[in-house]
Every structure is written in C-alpha cells, then in structure tokens.
Amino acid sequence: MIRFENVSKRYPGGREALRGVSFHLERGEMAFLTGPSGAGKSTLLKLVTLIEKPTRGTVIVNGQNTSRLSRRAIPRFRQRIGVVFQDHKLLYDRSVFDNVALPLVILGLGPREIERRVRAALDLVGLLGHERDAPITLSTGEQQRVGIARAVASRPDILVADEPTGNLDPELSLEIMRLFERFNEVGVTLLIATHDLDLIERFDKRRLRLVDGLIESDTAAPGRAA
Amino acid sequence: MTRSLRRYLSLHAQSFASAAASLARQPIATLMTALVIAIALALPAGLRVLVGNASSIVGSWDTAVDFSAYLAAAVAPERAREIAEDIRRRADVEAVRLVTPDEALADFRARSGFGEALDALGENPLPYTLVVRPASGAAGDVEGIAAALREIDEVELVQLDTEWVERLRALLGLAARVLDVITALLAVGVALVVGNTIRLEILNRAAEIEVIKLVGGTDAFIRRPFLYLGLFYGFAGAVGAAVLIAVVLELLAEPTAAVAALYGSDFRLAGLSAGDAAVLFAGGALLGLAGAALATARHLRAIEPR
Numbered sequence: 001m002i003r004f005e006n007v008s009k010r011y012p013g014g015r016e017a018l019r020g021v022s023f024h025l026e027r028g029e030m031a032f033l034t035g036p037s038g039a040g041k042s043t044l045l046k047l048v049t050l051i052e053k054p055t056r057g058t059v060i061v062n063g064q065n066t067s068r069l070s071r072r073a074i075p076r077f078r079q080r081i082g083v084v085f086q087d088h089k090l091l092y093d094r095s096v097f098d099n100v101a102l103p104l105v106i107l108g109l110g111p112r113e114i115e116r117r118v119r120a121a122l123d124l125v126g127l128l129g130h131e132r133d134a135p136i137t138l139s140t141g142e143q144q145r146v147g148i149a150r151a152v153a154s155r156p157d158i159l160v161a162d163e164p165t166g167n168l169d170p171e172l173s174l175e176i177m178r179l180f181e182r183f184n185e186v187g188v189t190l191l192i193a194t195h196d197l198d199l200i201e202r203f204d205k206r207r208l209r210l211v212d213g214l215i216e217s218d219t220a221a222p223g224r225a226a
Numbered sequence: 227m228t229r230s231l232r233r234y235l236s237l238h239a240q241s242f243a244s245a246a247a248s249l250a251r252q253p254i255a256t257l258m259t260a261l262v263i264a265i266a267l268a269l270p271a272g273l274r275v276l277v278g279n280a281s282s283i284v285g286s287w288d289t290a291v292d293f294s295a296y297l298a299a300a301v302a303p304e305r306a307r308e309i310a311e312d313i314r315r316r317a318d319v320e321a322v323r324l325v326t327p328d329e330a331l332a333d334f335r336a337r338s339g340f341g342e343a344l345d346a347l348g349e350n351p352l353p354y355t356l357v358v359r360p361a362s363g364a365a366g367d368v369e370g371i372a373a374a375l376r377e378i379d380e381v382e383l384v385q386l387d388t389e390w391v392e393r394l395r396a397l398l399g400l401a402a403r404v405l406d407v408i409t410a411l412l413a414v415g416v417a418l419v420v421g422n423t424i425r426l427e428i429l430n431r432a433a434e435i436e437v438i439k440l441v442g443g444t445d446a447f448i449r450r451p452f453l454y455l456g457l458f459y460g461f462a463g464a465v466g467a468a469v470l471i472a473v474v475l476e477l478l479a480e481p482t483a484a485v486a487a488l489y490g491s492d493f494r495l496a497g498l499s500a501g502d503a504a505v506l507f508a509g510g511a512l513l514g515l516a517g518a519a520l521a522t523a524r525h526l527r528a529i530e531p532r
Contacts, residue, residue: 049440051531072445079442089437093251103441105240108233150441 263463420517460514
C-alpha cells in the first residue's frame, strides 16, 4: 500500500531529511513511525501525502508512483488518504459539522449522504451532539478528534497521522490510539508518527524507527514475532 | 438527473453559499468594494445615457429638414411661382412653400423686434424664398434637391438648415467614440478592482485553502467560490451603478425640464432602457468574473500545503 524504495529527500539549502529509506507497508497494516525529532518523520509523511516529492528513489502509494503524478492528479490522489495533523488544521470559522463534511463536499456527495457520514464519523470519535459547535470552544483533545473524524469521514484507504497525540494527556492519547486501532480492524492502512514510546508499547504493531534520515530498525509486531 | 450532474450542481451550490457567506462576514468592506465598482460603472453608463438623450434630440430633428432657397432680388413673381412649381414636381420633394417678400418682411417684423428699423428702409430688401420640404430626411436626397436648385440661375443662395445638425451629429459621434475609450478603460479598472479584492481574500484565506488542498480539494473546487465572489461584486456594482444613474437623472429632471420649457419643448431625460440595464448588469457580472479569474489564476497556485 505504501512502498518506499531507496528514498532520499534533500531540501533546498542542502539539508538531507531522508537518506535512502526503504520499507513496505502492506494493505491493512498498521505501523508506528518513531524516532527523535528531526529524524525525518514529518518529511516521510509529507512524501506519502504528496506535500513533497522525493529527491531520489520511488514512493508508491496506493499503486501510484508519486513522482509521476501531475499537479492535476494530486487532489484525486489525496482524496483517498486521510491525514491527521498534530495541530489539527481545523477551519475555525466553520462549525464542527462543516469541518468534518469538507472532504465529503469535495467528493460532491449529496447533503443527505454527507449528513449521514459526518454523524457516523463524529459518533466514532465520541463527539456526536457537537455538530453545531465552533471548534475553538472544544478542548484540544476534542479538536484532535474532530480532525480524526474529518480524516476518516471519506473512508480513505490510508490514514496517516503526524504526532496525533502530541498535545494530549496519556489517557486521551491511549483513547485516540485505540480509535486508530479500530480503523485498522476494518481494513484501513495506518502510518502513525509518534515519539510516545510508552504509548505504543501497549499496541501490538509494527514499528519503524527513523534516526537521522535512515531507518534504524524495522520491528515487526512483537505479538506476531513471538 | 445523472449522478455526475447532480454532483456538479451540488458543488456549485456549495461554492455559491460559501461566497455569499464570506461577503456577509464583512458587510462594510463588501459594500465599499461594490460602491467603488458602482461608481466606475456608473460613469460610462451614465455618460452613455446622456449622450443617448442628446442623440435622441438630434434624431428628432431628422424630419425637420426643411431648407430655404433664396431667389435673386430681381426675379419677377411669375418666374418665382414657375420655379416653385418645377421644384414641387420633383419626386423627392414633398412640399414647397413660396414666401413672398412682403410675407417675409411681415414675418421678420413680427419676430425680430426690428420693426422701426425696417420702416427706415425705403423698400423691401427681401427676395422671394422657397421653403422646401424633402420627401425623406436622408442626406443624399436633401443634397440632390439642393444641387438641382443651385443650377437654376435665379436661385441666389441655398441654405441647408440641416448643416449645423450634421455638425452636432458628428460631434455626438465623436463623443460616443470618446465614451467607448472611457468605457474600455473603466471596464479594465473594474476587473482590476475586483481582482485585487479577490487577491486579498485569497491571502486572507490562505490557511483554509491549504487545508482544502490537503484533503483533496481540486483547483476548480478552490477557485469556484472566488469566481462567484467576483461575479457577486461585479453584479452588485452594476446594480449600484443603475441606482446611481437613476438618482442623478432624478436630480437633473427638474432643471432639464426648465431648460426644455424655455425652448418650448416638453423634452424629458430618458433613463436606462431595459436593454441598457441588461447590458450593464451582464457586463458588470462578467467583468467581476474576469477579475476574479485573473486573481485566482495568479495567486491560488502559490498556496500549497507545507
């Protein structure tokens, strides 16, 4: 589902964020991307969501070589990927409902279908009843869950998350990871960047450790290895 | 309705609502922009209405192309009547009136107020005059009759009263051409004003545009609300311009009527016709759209998620 082949990314100015990274995430797999800050986690996720293109090597997502996608093809490509950001990236002049509905509106779904799916997504993250609220009136954890609802509302094949629990207390963090695990159970492929090692200890999932732009270790799910 | 058409219409409805909402969020700024556009549109449209009014006055003189041919002073009355008969028989002449020197003098005395001065003259200096009314007001016909008259020996002077009308018409033609230039310039101005407003709106909403791009919004999806915004601005400006013109004409109505009354006319200023208004509204909306298209083409691409 997500395949990196000897991928390097050098930013203008010479900083090399990734230096020959290779891995393959199968369809339906869930993996944590760990490593110290500055190791290249965000860059790697940006290559998956086509915010950046690799300097060298090949990134294949959903069967598509991202280097060969034209500018015009990017929106359709992104419509099949759900993204969760550390800073939520919500639109604060719109209601919770409108935020979650955004990807569905882009898909051009009818109002009934949008209503149904938004409610289903909000139900999933435990925010049903907050449709009319302004995001700013919600707590950080709730805002993060709105962001997650938005990412899954369009039922993407792939979900990537950059430090989704970065600003949350341990209890909320665990709750959100459990939520991701449930998406994985219904077949969504997940790649989650996090530095919260204690948290991921509690999940039986694959771990990719990135250090200084290189994959230092690629550990299969401990449960499966045993 | 097919699925894709429904999808398309639903996207447009959404963009329309989004544009309307962004206007409603900042009513004062919206009003100011619309007013600037209104003034820029009202100037050429209003001048056009005035030139149109002037043309209609000149146009109404089309039928009044009577002209005079003065015979030499020595021409005998019989010969004068003969000439009048000859001219009257022409197919392109509707009527000929022969004014005798006595009638002309009486008329002049009555109208000019120089009665006593005329009394001082020993004899009547005025000649026979033919007042010719052509069958049509076409310039060629009038010229043809005038030429025929000039060939008659006894005709001393043919005075085409229509010459000054022609000159005025030419001046109005020139004014209309100048107006075309002004209209073109202000149209570009309107497109640029809308374009600049849209540019600011795009910069204001950069964060939102970035998020929409991240969740897979196409260029068309992002562009559409801004295009509607431009359309709204242009249309609102055009409506404002129509109102401005109506107000100005209303203010001018009374003084115009007073001037017209002095000339013994019941002339009234005409406002925008339905057709003019339709052109104004459509033109305003299209200019707004063009400005928005310009701004989105230039500025939307630059906003990319980082």
